[in-house]
Amino acid sequence: MENQKLYEMTLNQMKPIQLRQLGTAGHVACALESIDGNIYTGICIDMPCSIGLCAEQSAIAEMLKNRKTQITKLIAVYEDGSILPPCGRCREFISQLDNNNYETKILLPTLRETSLNKLLPERWDDKWNYDN
Numbered sequence: 606m607e608n609q610k611l612y613e614m615t616l617n618q619m620k621p622i623q624l625r626q627l628g629t630a631g632h633v634a635c636a637l638e639s640i641d642g643n644i645y646t647g648i649c650i651d652m653p654c655s656i657g658l659c660a661e662q663s664a665i666a667e668m669l670k671n672r673k674t675q676i677t678k679l680i681a682v683y684e685d686g687s688i689l690p691p692c693g694r695c696r697e698f699i700s701q702l703d704n705n706n707y708e709t710k711i712l713l714p715t716l717r718e719t720s721l722n723k724l725l726p727e728r729w730d731d732k733w734n735y736d737n
């Protein structure tokens with residue numbers, strides 16, 4: 606999907622909700638495109654006990670329900686409309702789903718593209734990637 610359309614689709618998923626106590630959800634939304642061209646979306650959840658998940662992780666869970674693991678493109682958007690690169694935890698998470706995900710296009714502010722590979726230099730798990 607074209608980057609601008611993917612951005613707009615992600616923005617349309619944005620439905621922030623206040624949860625019990627200080628919990629919040631939906632202030633970051635993510636859309637990803639899997640290798641077969643399907644689009645999966647997710648939202649973040651943040652609870653006051655520090656348990657929560659990133660929007661990328663909930664979008665990935667949707668994708669895995671369809672038994673797909675390879676992501677061709679991914680974008681995450683904050684509630685103010687700004688584009689957020691994946692956090693370090695999500696970078697690892699995405700890479701460990703499928704070896705091909707090092708080539709996943711990650712959308713950055715102004716809809717620039719980079720690859721997950723460029724966001725994960727000097728990887729700790731290179732040994733296992735190259736021994737196989």
Ligand SMILES: [Zn+2]
Pocket residue numbers: 659660661691692693694695696
């Ligand atoms: Zn994350």
